[in-house]
Amino acid sequence: MNKQPFTSRIHLPILITGAVFLVVIMPTLNACGYITNFTLGNWGKYLCYGILAISIDLLWGYTGLLCLGQALFFTLGGYMMGMHLMRMIGGDTVPTFLSMVGRTEWPSFFTPFTSFPFALLMIILVPGILAYVFGFLAFRSRIKGVYFSILTQALTYGAALLFFRNELLMGGNNGFTDFRTLLGHDLRTASTQRGLYIATAVLLVAVVAGCKWLTNSRFGLIQRAIRDSENRVLFSGYSTMNYKLFVFVISGIVASLAGALFVPQVGIINPSEMTTEKSLEAVVWVALGGRGTLVGPVIGAITVNAAKSWASSGATADFWPLLLGGAFVLVVLFMPKGIVGLPAQIQAVIQKLKRREESEVPTPPQKPEIKPTPDPSATEA
């Protein structure tokens, strides 16, 4: 009997090269002055989005659960980090968002966030518990497919409305900003930002490695079985609810960690990050990059966001949403496996052409197969 029952699509050497490039080479080039602080800062942001995209793919591509609420978990992590950063500003007066509603002292729930370990614990626990409770209720009632998507969207919308309120004492629509230090390091220096970038890159590599292990285990088999035929899995004796709940919680925590690293790098967190558009945009990154793979979502997130920074300034700014929407439509129509599926797709087309040439004369004409050639412009934008 042969081994190797579990297939993996990612080639390890490419993965390791990518990891070394992101974790070691990029920051070294920055320290030596070959990459500007601005560029590295942008990449830190892209990588946070890449982690968010993986958390979506873990649910959508691997388990068949299209969650439109990942921006919520991302933002919650950001807010937990923001609370810690706000407490680190110091000074005698309370921030404006508190004085505005007549408070002269910090609300008591901010106090423990002075401790970084506590903040870190909350970054994991708050989204984890929210995902557990929400997932438990949704999966126990066997809410599936589009109903699950709508429900997660509603949850995100509700949470955003809540965070927009000044009375929540979480900064209202301005959110938290003007951060100074993190763990004693000045956030405005290049070295701190480089450190944050490295932390993000390391987290990304860890998340990819962890998800690769997860999806290659028997758990991964069950995950994909649930995606393809949930009823059959139930009749194979698995409690699909527990499995879905586990993935949902893990993915919520991963998104939250990404959000927590995002906030000190961009220097602000407010409820506009929590909207359903943000969740939908992240879903587009996953679709563009290639869902059901681990590097696909990261490539999608980086490509789209890099294109966005480039296109949303200057003359093309007004067309950005159109470009993104157009790219999404093209990918759905012509590249079902996204950017990472493109090489295989091109290969298949070439082989088909070759076969057609060979069988030009001797065999009777086969059924004409209408297969659109992949549009390379779809990968850009």
Add this chain to the structure above:
Amino acid sequence: MEQIISPLHDNQKPFLLAAEGLTRSFDGFKAINDLNFYLDEGELRTVIGPNGAGKTTFLDLITGRTKPDVGSLKWDDGKHDLLKMNEYEIYRLGIGRKFQTPTVYNDHTVYENLVLSLAGSRGIWHSLFGKITSDQKDRIADILKIIKLTDSAYRKAGILAHGQKQWLEIGMLLAQEARLLLVDEPAAGMTDEETYRTGELLLSLAGKHTIIVIEHDMTFVRQISQGRKVTVLHQGHVLCEGPVDKVQSDERVIEVYLGRKSKAA
């Protein structure tokens, strides 16, 4: 464990499965109507009946896919009340099901399909850290041989022929080491030769497992029943039970089912 002996149970050996007074209606139509059904351990029981007789609904009730309006459904001499359990809990008692249309994991390889069906823990922890033992690998190799899919072990199940999918699904029941195999129309869509081989396979499993086979094909039913008890369902109710010859000569059966097929041999 406490034993609940049903009143209809008269001192024979304990029933593996006992259904009493089951009724299940869909929008007023009684798919199952006051059904009583008893099954001994080790039996190979064939259930026949015209379309709409409630055969598949009966399996749905046993496997927890749907719940009856009234009635009782007891497992293993009344030790377990199946009506209080959900799909995967019932499966874990050792009740496995092959669906009418082959239901395998199309995007998984044949090997992976069997791995997912292997008897053993169904917990998340085990799925993450549990290794496939060499015994289990041997077991899978045996099953692949039995279902004649050794050469296709690493192909995706989705590209298998219809008959092969049927066999794979039976193989999944074997991997599960189910006590009771519920086999819904195993011969559907198969060639005569495949049908015959499927019959042989089921016969070779009889005794080791308890089996309920639902089938339309009377040649097939004759092949596998071999004097064993056959149950005829009609309008959700047991019309009669007995060896296939007796059943086929029963006036009522001829009228509702066999007569229409003019196959009363």
